[in-house]
Amino acid sequence: MEFENYTIEEFACDESFINYILKENEQHTRFWTDWINRHPHKLNEINAARELVTLFSLRLPVDEYTFEKEKVLQAINQRKAIRKLTFKRSVLWNRVLKVAAILTGGLVIGVAVRYTVLTEKPVQLSIQVPGEIIKENPPGQKSTTFLSDGSKVILNSASSIRYNKTFSTDRREIHLVGEAFFEVERDETRPFIVTSGNVSTTALGTSFNIKAFPDDPDIEVSLTEGKVKVSDPLEEIILAPGQQATYSIDTRQTTTSSFDTKKVLSWKDKTLYFESNTFNEVKNVLERWYGVEIIVNDVTARRNEKHYYGEYKNQSLETVLKAMSFSKHFSYSIKDSVVTIDFKSKIK
Numbered sequence: 001m002e003f004e005n006y007t008i009e010e011f012a013c014d015e016s017f018i019n020y021i022l023k024e025n026e027q028h029t030r031f032w033t034d035w036i037n038r039h040p041h042k043l044n045e046i047n048a049a050r051e052l053v054t055l056f057s058l059r060l061p062v063d064e065y066t067f068e069k070e071k072v073l074q075a076i077n078q079r080k081a082i083r084k085l086t087f088k089r090s091v092l093w094n095r096v097l098k099v100a101a102i103l104t105g106g107l108v109i110g111v112a113v114r115y116t117v118l119t120e121k122p123v124q125l126s127i128q129v130p131g132e133i134i135k136e137n138p139p140g141q142k143s144t145t146f147l148s149d150g151s152k153v154i155l156n157s158a159s160s161i162r163y164n165k166t167f168s169t170d171r172r173e174i175h176l177v178g179e180a181f182f183e184v185e186r187d188e189t190r191p192f193i194v195t196s197g198n199v200s201t202t203a204l205g206t207s208f209n210i211k212a213f214p215d216d217p218d219i220e221v222s223l224t225e226g227k228v229k230v231s232d233p234l235e236e237i238i239l240a241p242g243q244q245a246t247y248s249i250d251t252r253q254t255t256t257s258s259f260d261t262k263k264v265l266s267w268k269d270k271t272l273y274f275e276s277n278t279f280n281e282v283k284n285v286l287e288r289w290y291g292v293e294i295i296v297n298d299v300t301a302r303r304n305e306k307h308y309y310g311e312y313k314n315q316s317l318e319t320v321l322k323a324m325s326f327s328k329h330f331s332y333s334i335k336d337s338v339v340t341i342d343f344k345s346k347i348k
Helices: 008-013 015-021 026-038 040-056 062-078 090-103 261-269 279-290 317-328
Strands: 125-129 132-137 143-146 152-155 159-164 172-183 192-196 199-203 207-212 218-225 228-231 236-239 243-248 254-258 271-277 293-296 308-313 330-335 338-343
Touching: 008 015, 008 040, 015 026, 015 040, 026 040, 040 132, 040 159, 040 172, 132 143, 152 159, 172 261, 192 207, 199 207, 199 218, 207 261, 218 228, 218 261, 236 243, 236 254, 261 271, 271 279, 279 293, 279 308, 279 317, 308 317, 317 330, 317 338
Parallel strands: 172 192, 293 338
Antiparallel strands: 125 132, 132 159, 143 152, 152 172, 159 172, 172 207, 192 199, 199 228, 207 218, 218 243, 228 236, 243 254, 271 308, 330 338
């Protein structure tokens, strides 16, 4: 079965996947656990499908279950406006709508709704399935989470973490999509392991940042305190404070270097910091930071040159764009959650 091209609704309707989520078949559980670990880029679809299966598994009368499920799937298939649908069980199906919003093209990550369809502002969702917790931030929102062992996780926008409700006796495992800063409580008997794509970071008690957004070409692990082991499919590297490991998705190789603390960690202090960034890099950061879509009408190749600098602490999107537009010669407009940029001339 080719699951690589599965959509969210196809995952949610697959019998073996349903058995995995509901823990009703040990063989299916082993298969999907292994498949998900080997396909981290599908985590957003998996998490959304997980939410659908969990909600649909609630014990409704058969006729009502079928009726409501068909309404959601109809909205998914026809891409109808979610707000026009009505359901008998408003609390239950308000959450279903959040998942359906993903399937109808809303700018969201996982099952967190970013804008307008169901809520006035971004919300962080904490989803609990048997034995597991998933925390997801939509674009435009950051959060801080304390784990059961006392460790602290600062989660960036458009990012998610997944972990067991109770850590095992020999290890503490977290799965990350996006970016997070970890302050790990020391426990020599239980290493703290963060998996992000093909990269695994192991620590006992330390502080480090991992940046692993799905649309980035690299995964970066930056150590500020203590010591960590960074593993990819080919090698293991031990980092000392001030060192950064960069794993290339394309070459599947990891390199080490020093890093600029301000550039790497300013995000957790609510500061946008650009130093020799390309326009496309800036665009990706702004979209995640403010929860918007940026449309650029001029596709000049010079936008890939690294010449964007700036530091913006607690500034609005309007303020940031206004400052950049003067030096980079572009005009912009903001309508709802869409920003349109027009370059007036080639960037000098």
